[in-house]
Amino acid sequence: MTERTADTISGLFLIAVALAFGIAAQRLPTAFANEFAGPSFMPTMLALALGVCGAGIVIKARFLPKANRMPGWFAADREGAVRIAVVAAATAAYNLLLEPLGYLIVTFAFLVFLLRYLKVSWRVNLAVSLVASVGTYALFVVWLKVVLPMGLLEIYF
């Protein structure tokens, strides 16, 4: 991935975001109770500014030497990309399952899964998962009296 392509892509993305916000902002009232800058003022101005910045990035990308590679992009790092996808998916799964299944179950499963995936030995894996799940439960629910979803275990708590 050359610096040029990367900047062009990201610049265009920013322009797209700016357009999205800008268009959505037009649906907001322009003035409210004889205010001089209504609810739509700031988002519109900001969207404009963001669009300009995005355009600036795209234009500047045109002047970058073609050969410059993006720092930090590894050429053929399939393994790394898979690791990221798995960790991201695990985090998303945690979010989805937290309320239906409850904190203790989901946390324990999450930790066991990730530790296994990251090749930690079973003994350390189970020990850490158990201590972390129960420990954080004790810290947050018992001591700090925070409400965490109990899900399937609700009948016991």
Added chain:
Amino acid sequence: MEMIQNVALGFGVALQPMNLLYCFIGVLAGTLIGVLPGIGPVTGVAILIPITFGMDPITATIMLAGIYCGAMYGGSTTSILINVPGESASVMTAIDGYQMAKQGRAGAALGMSAIGSFVGGTLSVIGLMFIAPPIARLALSFGPPEYFALMLLGLATLTRLAGKSLYKGLGMGFLGMLIGTVGLDPVAGVQRFTFGRADLLDGIGFVSAAMGLFALGEILINIEGSLIKRIFSAQIGSLLPTKSDWLACKWTFVRSTVIGFLIGSLPGAGATVSAFMAYAAEKKASRTPERFGQGAIEGVCAAETANNAATGGALVPLLTLGIPSSATVAILMGALMMYGLRPGPLLLAERPDFFWGVVTSMYIGNVMLLILNLPLIGVWIKILKVPYPVLIPIILLFISLGAYTVGGSYIDLWIMFAFGILGYLMRKFDYPAAPLLLALVLGPIMEKNLKLSLKMSQGSLAIFFERPITLILIALIVVSLVWPLLVSRFSKGKRALDLPVVDEI
């Protein structure tokens, strides 16, 4: 004298057993966070905010301030021992510190960095004590236009320092402010971009956003590469620097403290830039600059003294004007707002116990850190031996928990996730994260001030050019944005000032 009374009041608050205990917990946790690569002070403070629920605001702030100071101490340990800075403010320490370790002088480097941190931290707290009250008094005459301009200056300085591309920095700033408009309009109360969801009425929580951007993003980037970290298991040697070390550094302490404090107090610059500037100044002032980079103890001393001096300096704009000067301080400010305190000039007047209590406890915290750090180095080294793969899931758990408990709602988990992906992409595409976070926190406040200003002026923008202080601030904004361009144009032959990318301060 008034100062003595205030300090006495402060110690009266800081020496209460509860506050002492939480100061201790804070500095310990902070050092641990500084030692662990992969979590920096931004994430560390954000993660520990849930623990402060139900605590007295003063106690909570004492703990968070302790974490901030502690992280500056802890980061140097990994910099020196394994050339991996625990957080970005310790990048400069690694340059000479690691060289010293390779030469068998790790102990002296560690010792000098602890002492330098203590000197910088303590003197900057004293500076804070003297400088804050007059500034707060001046700020009482600030109105909405001045606040708006000041916050704009903070954002401008931060974007300027945040990497080589001005457009990218500014873009992230504007994006942050745009995201900050989600929720209720600050003046009219109209819903914006909430898609009718009740849980978005309060906007996008900055804690969840910060944890996503800095913690999850960092983890995703780190796991992309190899997970093996080199451990340096060498002789630490004596922890006391030699007499010649002391002689070499005697002016370093003074120079670096002043530089650290001043730069730390600039909105937009923080501990990382302070360390860099102090290092550069020390190198310039030295008679043997070629030693820098090969294990010059003055380099270690300068960087560490400055990054701790910046902690006191960074609190000046926050506690007197209510303006966060860096990402970490932005989180602190958010925390204060959550406790119901409004940082600003009125805070000093209405709650002197808060200001003086926190400031004196920072002094106590620095003493604790000095006493703790040297004996505990063995413990920190053992902790470093914990393999990164074991830490990752635990960190992920804590940031998810933090997002859920602080935000109070399910959607905060998804905000954290979305910002994590965004943070990863930003690092990949070389966009700075700190401006986004600062803008997210400042944006709503800036909008309120802008609207109030326009109301005062009946819709005319001229109000920003009619008031003297605002005019000066706007001039500074223009200067800060334009100056680097001018510098590069007029000094084509000389090396450009290559500031490190300030991602987390």
